[in-house]
Structures are given as C-alpha cells and as structure tokens.
Amino acid sequence: MHSPRRVRELGVVVGTLPTGPLNAITDVPGVLVGQTTITGDGLNTGVTAIVPDGWADALPAAVAVGNGYGKLVGTTQLDELGVIETPILLTGTLSTFRVADALITWLLDRDPRATSLNPIVGETNDGYLSDIRRRPVTSADVHTALDTASSALPAEGCVGAGTGTTALGFKAGIGTASRSLRPAPGVGGVPGAVGVLVQANFSGLLTVLGRPIPAPRIDADGNSCMIVVATDLPLDSRQLGRLARRAIFAMGRVGSDYAPGSGDYAIAFTTARAASYADRDLRAPFQAVTEATEEALLNSLTMATTTTGFRGRTARALPHHLITDALAGH
Known part of the structure; x- marks a missing residue:
C-alpha cells in the first residue's frame, strides 16, 4: 500500500x-471547489462542485464534446x-438529475x-464500485459541497465525484493542475x-510522458471523462x-482510447468579463490547457x-514504481 502522491512528487514534470502556487484549478482567482464523499455499504460516490x-x-x-455518450445537463443553453x-457540479451517472434538482x-x-x-451538472459512471441504482446523493450532500467550496488545494483521488471512478486500468478519481502564463516582452497575450479539474473514468493504455504502462483489465461499467x-x-x-477541445485532445496524451x-x-469558462484576446496569441493558452489537463x-x-x-469489486491503485521504473534514465 502506497501513500497518495501527486505526480510531480514522483519526479514527473509535464510540459x-x-x-x-497550488498547481490546481483554484489558482485561478475567484474559483472555489467543494466536495462531498459518500462511502460504505456498497457505495463509493459523491459530488464535486x-x-x-x-x-x-x-x-x-x-x-x-469528444463523444456524447453521457449526461451533461444544461449544455444546449450553454x-x-x-x-x-x-x-458546475460533477457526480455519478444516475445521480445527475437529483444533483441538478438540488442545485436548483x-x-x-x-x-x-x-x-x-x-444548472450545469456532468457525470461519469461509477457503477463498478458503487451501487449506482440507489442514487444515494441527497440535497444535503449537494448543498454541503457548494457551501464548503474554498480556494484551497482541492482533495484529489478517491473523493467527491471521483470516489468510485477508474481510469486506464487503475483506480482513479479527481485530479487537478494549473499553468501560469507570463508572456515575455514583445510576445502577444496577457x-x-x-x-483544470478532471473526473477520470475512461479506458485505454496508461501513458506517462510517452511511455506506456500496461495495467490489469477492469470490466467497469461506462468509461467517461469530465474536464x-x-x-x-x-x-x-x-x-x-x-x-x-484541447483539453479533450490531452486525454490522448495519457493513453485514452476514446x-x-x-x-x-x-x-471551459473565464472569470474575465471583457474579451480582448487575439486569436493569434492563443498558442500559450492552448499549451497551458493541454499540459494542465495531462x-x-x-x-x-x-x-x-x-x-x-459494490459486490466486492476492487480497483487497485496505480503502483508508483511503475511510473518511476518506466521513466528511469530519462
């Protein structure tokens, strides 16, 4: 059993x-994250706000939309x-509509x-590890996630909407990262x-900095990703x-088979009110979102x-040595 560690603590530097400062979505001024986690009695699910x-x-x-096999409430008006x-709220598939109602x-x-x-509510299917048909998320769970949202480093892994998710053959969950843009003099942009915050629950062959890391097969129900x-x-x-769209492209960098x-x-949203960014200067933001998503x-x-x-099913954590061994000497 290993202790959870962010990928940079393992020596992996992406981009x-x-x-x-926090390497998290909450590095964007004014952005808060709150989470409610539900576990026990065959349940591994929750809410991330x-x-x-x-x-x-x-x-x-x-x-x-990379592939529209999912439930994302509110997209047509958006x-x-x-x-x-x-x-924006994230949860398990069959709890989507209860979460939307609680948000209203x-x-x-x-x-x-x-x-x-x-209301904007997205989901991934956590039915492999959670009794999804029970739709256990309550209004109180949703309101707690919203009311406790903060600018601190969000918890990652098996928390909130990621409590019961798997990805690339291993236990996954919530992940976050950020990039800071400071254009050099004479370079366009501000x-x-x-x-970025992700709810990872998709299939493929895990790839770290271009090096594949095989995993045992998990016959999980549904494989999706909310970014x-x-x-x-x-x-x-x-x-x-x-x-x-670049965020969805970045899924391929870690091995998604889509x-x-x-x-x-x-x-994607911005807290800025007046748009004033030239298209020719988007190279750096594109790079930032790709690196942060990866x-x-x-x-x-x-x-x-x-x-x-649920039903005694197990999803095993990614052994950290698989990453360090694959990257040894590089």
Missing part, C-alpha cells in the same frame, strides 16, 4: 510552463448563449425572483492562469470552445488508493 466568483451574473463559457449562470433549490434560495435557471477548465484570461466563448461508450466532455489526469491516478466496493 514546460510554470504551475500556479466548481464555484466561480460571479457565476450569478453569467460568465463566458463553452462546452466541447452552447447557445456562450455563458454559465450557475456553479440552492439557487432559488439565493434569488427569490428567479424563474429560469440552467498574464493569467489556466486551471472543467477555468481561466482568468479575457477570452470569448468561441475561444473558450477552442480551449475546451471508446465508443465513453462520454468525454470539457467545459497533469490533472495523472494526478487523478497517483492520488487514488485501492478501493473495494
């Missing part, structure tokens, strides 16, 4: 851009208007005049941060859509622990 400052006044946003007007209640309590709301990208760069919704039953989605996915694995759940 060349510097990280933010991404709560950006200013959500009530609508923030520029976009969604990218795509039509190019904004989010609520926090939370929102109505804060705005007595509201008559139309567009300073800012790009942060949330946050930034404070002054991007419009079209440009955020371009960032979101299986036909996988719901692979990325939502590292967040690896963190979701190295921070997870072996879990036994």
Whole structure:
C-alpha cells in the first residue's frame, strides 16, 4: 500500500510552463471547489462542485464534446448563449438529475425572483464500485459541497465525484493542475492562469510522458471523462470552445482510447468579463490547457488508493514504481 502522491512528487514534470502556487484549478482567482464523499455499504460516490466568483451574473463559457455518450445537463443553453449562470457540479451517472434538482433549490434560495435557471451538472459512471441504482446523493450532500467550496488545494483521488471512478486500468478519481502564463516582452497575450479539474473514468493504455504502462483489465461499467477548465484570461466563448477541445485532445496524451461508450466532455469558462484576446496569441493558452489537463489526469491516478466496493469489486491503485521504473534514465 502506497501513500497518495501527486505526480510531480514522483519526479514527473509535464510540459514546460510554470504551475500556479497550488498547481490546481483554484489558482485561478475567484474559483472555489467543494466536495462531498459518500462511502460504505456498497457505495463509493459523491459530488464535486466548481464555484466561480460571479457565476450569478453569467460568465463566458463553452462546452466541447469528444463523444456524447453521457449526461451533461444544461449544455444546449450553454452552447447557445456562450455563458454559465450557475456553479458546475460533477457526480455519478444516475445521480445527475437529483444533483441538478438540488442545485436548483440552492439557487432559488439565493434569488427569490428567479424563474429560469440552467444548472450545469456532468457525470461519469461509477457503477463498478458503487451501487449506482440507489442514487444515494441527497440535497444535503449537494448543498454541503457548494457551501464548503474554498480556494484551497482541492482533495484529489478517491473523493467527491471521483470516489468510485477508474481510469486506464487503475483506480482513479479527481485530479487537478494549473499553468501560469507570463508572456515575455514583445510576445502577444496577457498574464493569467489556466486551471483544470478532471473526473477520470475512461479506458485505454496508461501513458506517462510517452511511455506506456500496461495495467490489469477492469470490466467497469461506462468509461467517461469530465474536464472543467477555468481561466482568468479575457477570452470569448468561441475561444473558450477552442480551449475546451484541447483539453479533450490531452486525454490522448495519457493513453485514452476514446471508446465508443465513453462520454468525454470539457467545459471551459473565464472569470474575465471583457474579451480582448487575439486569436493569434492563443498558442500559450492552448499549451497551458493541454499540459494542465495531462497533469490533472495523472494526478487523478497517483492520488487514488485501492478501493473495494459494490459486490466486492476492487480497483487497485496505480503502483508508483511503475511510473518511476518506466521513466528511469530519462
């Protein structure tokens, strides 16, 4: 049994851009994360809430769909208007609609005049390790995740919406990472941060910095990935859509096989209000989101622990020595 460690603690440095202070989505100013974890009695599930400052006044946003085999509540309005007007919540597949309803209640309590709301709730299928048909997530679980959201380093691995997920043959879960952009003099763009949080639950052959690491097969139900990208760069919704697509591309860097039953989605939003970023300057943000997504996915694995759940099924944690051995001498 190993202790959870972030991938950088194992000597793995993804890309060349510097990280933010926490190397997390909460490095983006005004972005908070809260989580509720549900375990025991055949359950391994929960809720992860991404709560950006200013959500009530609508923030520029976009969604990218790698494969639409999933449930992502609120996407049509998000795509039509190019904004989010609520926090973004993640959970297990069959709890999606209970979480959306609980989010609406939370929102109505804060705005007595509201008559139309567009909750954003995504999911992956944690039915291999959790009795998914019980739909155990309650309104109290959702409200706790929202009310306790903070700017601290979010917990990773077997927590929140990642409590019962697996990826690339190993136990996975929640992962996060960030990149800091400080354009050099004479280079286009403005300073800012790009942060990513993932709920990893997909198949393929784990690949770390280009080196494959075989894993035992897990016959898990459903293989999907939810990716949330946050930034404070002054991007419009079209440009955020371009960032979101790069996040899905980054799944391939860790070995995703983009299986036909996988719901692979990325939502990107900015806390900046006025778009003023030139398309020709997007190279650095593209690199930032690609690197941060790759590292967040690896963190979701190295921070997870072996879990036994529903019907005695077990998903084993990624042995850290497999990474260090594969990268020895490189």
